[in-house]
Amino acid sequence: MTARFNHTIIASQDAAEMADFYRDLLEADEAPSWGPFTNILIGDGVLLQFAAPPIEFPPQHYAYLVDDEHFDRAYAKIAGSGREHWADPQRTRPGEINDEHGGRGVYLLDPSGHYLELITRPYL
Incomplete structure (x- = not known):
């Protein structure tokens, strides 16, 4: 590639x-x-x-791969700020993280309403 x-x-x-x-x-x-x-x-x-943008925009999804130490620091900021977050993209597990794909992950919304995902292991 x-x-x-x-x-x-x-x-x-x-x-x-x-x-x-x-x-x-x-x-x-x-x-x-x-x-x-x-x-x-x-x-x-x-x-x-x-x-x-010059027009309205639909929310997008952005996933970022971070190492475990970065995840810990980022999650402390997310939880410490009281920002809503979820263990799943359907937002059925509020205030939690997940342990899928051999790592950890969390979902949250950015200030413009886009869906962010932080993960510690890639899917593939």
């Missing part, structure tokens, strides 16, 4: 707020911003760009 993921634009009601939220939760690096984009950089040089 030669293709590698490089960047994505995440529709945001408030680009700066979203970048701050993701930077904190994902322990991401700051990146230069331009035009309508507020940018951060995550592992493998992937650029996340936050911008207000």
Whole structure:
């Protein structure tokens, strides 16, 4: 395989707020911003760009693979802030994490209403 993921634009009601939220939760690096984009950089040089879209947007799903120590820190932030979270994407297990796929995972909503998933082991 030669293709590698490089960047994505995440529709945001408030680009700066979203970048701050993701930077904190994902322990991401700051990146230069331009035009309508507020940018951060995550592992493998992937650029996340936050911008207000010109139209309404449906919620999207974004899953991030983190190591166990990062998961512990992120989950402490999620739980400590009182942010709603779930062990499952159907949101039937509030306030919990899961232990599926040989690791741990949690689901939550970002400030613009997108579904985030943090996992410690890849599905494949």
